[in-house]
Amino acid sequence: MLVRGPSPAREDSPASTAIPLTAAPVHHAHNNKKRKHNALASHTATASPAPSEPGSSSLNPAENVVLPSYHDLATRPRLTISRHPVFVPLDERSPYNSTEQLAFNRIGFRYMPAGLAPPGTTLPFRTIESAPAASRVSWEDRSPFVKVTQDGLGLLGEKGFRSARCNAPVREGKWYMEVAIECGGGERQADAPPNKEGAHVRLGWGRREAPLNGPCGLDGYSYGVRDKTGEKVTLSRPRPYGRAFHSGDVVGMYISLPPLRQPNKNDQHDPAHVHRERIAIEFKGQEYFESLEYPQSKEMIALMDFSRKPADSAPVPPSTKKSATVKNVPERGRGGPAKPEPPPSRALPTLPDSNIAFFVNGESQGVAFRDLYDFLPLRAAANARKVAREKSRAREGTRQHKENPFDDGCIGYFPFISLFNGARVRLNPGPDFAFPPPPDVDALLSGRAKNEDDTRTWRPLSERYTEFMEEQWALDATEEVDARVEAAQRDELQRAEDAKKEKRERKRTQADSRKRAKREAELAAAAAAAPAPLPEPSASASYYVPKPEPEGEPKPDIGFTEPPAALPMEEDMRFGPDAPLPAFVLSGFAGDEGSPVPTGASTPGVQSGYGSELGDAEIDAEGDAEEVDVEPEEEEEEEDPYDPYRASNYRSAMRMEMEEDE
Template sequence: MRAEGSSPPPPDPVSTPEPSNSTTLDSLAPLTPASVPAASRKRKRPPIKGSSPAPSDPASNGGGNANSTDLLATSRADLSSRPILKIMRGPTFIPITEGSEWFKTEQVAVNRVGYRYVPAGINPPGHPTPCRTIESNPTSFRISWEDRSPFLKVSKDGLSVGGSKGFRSARCNAPIREGKWYMEVKILHGGGDQIGDDSLREGSHVRLGWGRREAPLNGPVGLDGYSYGYRDKTGEKVTLSRPRPYGRPFGTGDIIGMYISLPPRRPPNKKDPLDPAHLKRERIPIDLKGQEVFEILEYPQCKEMVALMDYSGKTTSSVSVPSSSKKTANGKIPERGGPAPTGAKPATPNLRPLPILADSRIAFFVNGESQGVAFQDIYDYIPLRQSDARKSNSRKRSAREGVKEHRENPFDDGTLGYYPFISLFNDASIRLNPGPDFDFPPPADIDALLDKQAHPNGVDTTNTSIPCPKPAPEDTKMETDVDNTDISVHADDCDPSNITIQVAPASPPAAEPQQTWQPACERYPQFMREEWAFDDVETEEAREELAKAAAADKVDEDKRKQREKRRLQAEARRVADARRRTEEKVRKAGEAKAARLGGSDQERPMTPPAPYAAFAPERNQPSPSPLRHSTAFEADGSAEYEASPAPTHVSYDEPKGGQSGYTSENPNDNDMDIDQDIEALIASDTPT
């Protein structure tokens, strides 16, 4: 059974070796043998805190099925193949029982401890950011599908919510950040009523109030300092788990009005880049349960707020405990928690001050009857300034984990504020009425009513009595206005017959006071406009970052080309220097040869000798035999042939050396030796 307008989830993704780590938009890569961790004897480390929660978590409905946490594709083409949505697909409503008005939801990312989710939509191709914020049906002020305990049941319109067992809570889908806002909540079952034949001893109970993002959903409103509640059983107000007398109890059928007034939001200090009031997002787009969502690291509870919960009377200061390996003078190990050493100064915790929202107030109405101001000057929802130690740890973690991992956000991300907070115990149920039509409309100026209730004994200066006039000079006239009536009393005597009454014309009726508060239904469209404006800001920032990255890439490419050009020039110079050195050596060898042969050769132009033409750049031929001067063949009948000293068939029987030109007295032998020396010298210096 699938909700109308929803689409089926994508096919089952291929499981990875570690499905417990959700991956980001930038981290999808095919699994290679190098990326698969081999068997190692090293101690396994616990998972990084900033990683995504495990899909195998029972609340996540993961474990390798279609609802498990998957990756969004990294390439633009893969993202473009997914549908571009303006409204979220889910949720899918599954009735609790056949024909029931209550449903549980599937195909929706429900917040879990430390993480929350916001619907995301794929941007069209060419957009500088891959995803944007989108809405989910119905697009109105209601209970949030994601920001609630998974144990609560809901109606399809998101205005009714019911419990099961224990205290479970839900927040609405838009925060209150400033201004005056009002809404109503009808108690369907509460005040301790039993539902049907239920044998639960406590019955059903409701707590209503306002809470911040840090307030846990698996507990009642007022559990800590992050929320402020109103109890149905006793009518008490509660925060920090400390109930105080406030109003009258309420139960089934009652209609509770919830009013909150917050001062204008503090603008960030532009000169202080670490001011927590600056707007900044830290979110990662992922595919969870078949829907693109932004996964966000939830704001953690600060130690200052946790310290407020410690009302046991124990001191928060402590002294350093000595190491158990050291012994005292008597040889005994000192006891832990024992008396502090003499002169030791107690270490006081470094707690930051908790700012408040001046002139803020929370009030409740029961069936149109104001119960007065419940809470005044509540705590500010802007996070505390990040300490130096936490900043250094954040930098180290980001350097180790990289930009793909979650990082704690010390700034306002636009979702901070006070949300309507509904807590249900056992089978309690309620229905929201965000307006604009209320069963018990409050006065136009709720603050004026609350101020009057706060000061019921104010001085009444109105006096409509008419004293009897005393004798006075004639023609003396006393006038007083009572209900627009002009009474003139003449001083002749006190005879009533002498009193003339003149009725003045009636003044126009006073204009109705202007309404100073807004119904909660008007907050949702405002909040979505804020979110989309934030998306536009992020788009411009991403476009600027892309332009900077492109400019940096161009500079790097130019530098690479310059380096390549210089390398080629250096290589050409090296080759030219090697060639020049070779030619210089050949020239010097030729000069040396000419010096040995005498001055006649010095007058000839120095050119590489024929046997060494292989070293000249324009020739690459084998050198002729050095015996060329004595073995050249001459034709018969020539003069050179007739005078040749070479042996012939006539002189074969003559003694050796008689007619031969190869004697040691031949002057050409010295020339051959010089040629061999030059050839050996050049061969040793020629680069290979």
């Protein structure tokens, strides 16, 4: 048994107690197992009014949506008891109603009322009750074809067998309740056609995996008794048990379960560990916890196979004759790949010393069932856990439902009532019964002597509801503590990550500073070692022009012993770097061996026309050069020292000198 926690104080508000009678269209929750939820999705819908507030009768029907993010929840009312479903009476005089604006448990999905948690908590939602807060039929855990009274104790069936479960499961201990048959046992309605079957009832105990659109005892997840014959039934196999019951009878239902098994702390995959997988959603103005329902195991489904062969029967050997109509292809023939072996069946554990018994008008019918199947989920195989982990990694960033291989605290055996063709019953969870059983029911069923002190060993089911809600609030408190620890760990990891990031940024900044300083030092050293650049010539700079010699000074001897008799013609001269110089040139510099050939520009008092800016000049008798106003020529490239035109320039200068001397 879970540790009981203090029950939170209930707020007495009109939103928690009012019961409207306004009809509204029914829109069931969408049944899609691949639905994904984003826990922080933005939601702009305003808070829905409470049933007693104005506008409660005009709720806009909508599909179930994920609740808004935390900062948008301040606009929603904070309830401790969920809004009551909208009751629509079948007619003006009928006490039975259909319920709308409600999330019914569907195949594969389960719903439980949720509400905003108190301020200052880490988790935004918590489990809350639904009115009336007492043991009754569950508003959500029943077929919509089962009509109810507003106190949740009167039930009316329609059409075929439809079922409903009560709102608190039995997980351990001995419990008892009564069901009064108002219409059953094959009774016909006054206006029913003669060929129509009468009303029938099946009563018993069932788990959450038992389908609501079938009768009690349909499979191994429920155990029941039939009103028509008094037979007991499970796995759809009727067996003789007790006497039949009809309209006006009171049937007592008794169940005895062993103490709840404690989980193995060293086995993290033990299904006895309590863990809840649920997502808070909004459905038509009411918050719900939505979770995947436990699926039916293939081992339990295999028990329903009536055509199974005995285990000791030998298989028929395959025939070696080929079929005339089927080709021997690899996929279908004998040469095809072998099919993988199915996973081994898991053992279906049972609850030792457990039993179910029924009473009719206070008369014991004996033990109907012993050693019930354990309600804990079967242990998940290792490969199934691996696939679940891979799927969870692939879905990272989104909230998606996943199967829960552990006990969620809401499993057990529920009172299970099935009604057929207009059958009516009324529940009596106690503590006052029409036919109370003896204090020690087990002694009566086993035939042993009763207790001497005459103490009661069983409890009325009415006490189970309060105990169950305390268990749920204790789980809420445990999850809140775990959430705070996880939040503190996340904050610590975030701070450590921020510190590491800051340290990396600081090291990066220091490294960049060192690199910048090193680069600047290298640039400064390179600039100091480089030679000083030459000054750029200014626009006002001019080429050098030699000054004319002063008058009266003798002209220097240019070194010629005698003028040449005749100069060779230019066409007779050989050009090129290997051509010899003329004889008159060599004779004039006979004393200067190894010296370069003089030019007009290098001779004192002679101005050369090559490379000068003067252009064509007139040389007067005193040797002065008079500049002629002509257009300046473009600067020519430097001449090759072996260029023949260099010699011709030289001869022109010599010719002018000789003319002056004459």
